[in-house]
Amino acid sequence: MGFLTTIKAARAYRLQQKGQKDEAKKLYEEAFAEGLNDPRYNLAYALMIIRNGEYQKAKEFLVKHQKAPGMTQSQRVTLLVDYAACCFRLGNLDKGIDTLEQQFRKTETSLLYQTLGYLYVEKYAAENKPDFEQQAEAVEEPAAQETENGEGTESEKKLSPQEEWEAGLAKAEEFLNKSLEYDDEDPICLDNMGQFVYRVKEDKAGAKTWFEKAIAIKDSQIDTLYFLSRYDLENGDKEAALEKLEKAAAGRFSPLNYCNKETVEKEIATLKGAN
Template identity: 35%
Template sequence: MKFFTGFRVRAALIKQQKGDIEGARRSYAELYDNKVLLASYLLPYSLLLIRAGEYEKAKQVLLDAQKAPDLNLERKQQLYVNYGVALWKLGDEEGAIRNLEAAHHKYPSGIVYQTLGYLYIEQGNKEKALSYNEEALEYDHEDPIVLDNMGQTFYRLLNDKERALEYFKKAHKISSTKIDTLYFLAKYDIENGNNKAALEKIEIALAGNFSPLNYATEEKLNHLKAQIKE
């Protein structure tokens, strides 16, 4: 029975890896309904639920995942992040921040720095966003998401587009497909009259895999695209 359960979990994970999101979600749901308690599938299942807007269900799945016997350090970090995102999407901003701050103190990691740094920006906390994202940059100065967070801090909160551009360029050099970075760089291109370059960036961003915490939504990107006159 244990072997069969492991096989079903692996089969579900492979479906997701191959892009069969609906198939993976159905398989995860069957495992969950059958009371299979393994973080190896509960964590990706929770993320699919978050992407689908089922935040309350995701929250419950993550609460159950806390009791999973295969919850190692890396999975604990991911659990904290997913739970924080679910809380944020449910409107519990303070709870999300507290959860991720607790994760930072217990299990500091790149993914925690990325997520908490972004939520401080969304919260509009200038001082906290700047100090925390600077700390995140010391943790990993080549993390494109952290670099983008620094760019957004200067662009959105401190109204310093020149400093922001430095970080967006660095982020783009490391990873050329990050949706938010492409969005902001496209805005610079439009301001500079380089509509062709802006359109290229927007198209790449629109073809990307959107995260629940992307600042640049499809709607924002399409709105920006509409501003470009051929």
């Protein structure tokens, strides 16, 4: 890799910052083909293609560059968070969670609390809860291992799918509470707790307090605005809901948002058409 390769990467980064993504992508890929492996540019490029919805390409790129020389601990965490987001959007949520849990055992950071907390909400949301009764009917219970006296040991007893779910749910709630002990003014963690109460516990009234705390700290947070607009619509206040949705639509969406830009814009159009 020559000196000109680094200059090319720096130019790609500047173009990316200006929103000229196609030109930036071309230069980045030329630089990578020439041997560039700088964590700053690797992460910038990965983020750009993730925001473009190229999750498989980004995932493979991040795996290839996970041991780039000179990577800081902060950059390592960012890489793993981006990788987990790709796993989530590619339909392998458990892989994303496992990746971040492993990293969290090594170090606690705000970014890990924010991202892993959200992935827990996605995993345990009420709409994703399996039908355990149907599973029990479809799967025959395996024979329990026995000790010499004919009794199964506690350590050998396998949890049922429902017990595993409930244990994971309790762990997720404990983690979300811990995230707010770590920083009780983190708007993303507050929103995560709101979504947990709203989507997992299905306690809409209880969730509202968390969303209001989050919006008081960061009034442009997309998901918080979206969920608060649900309360406006339930109260028949379409104008207030529309205001929040339009503000959300102007934000920068990520793969870790509950709602996407298309969904929000479609709802805005529907509300305007109903007026």
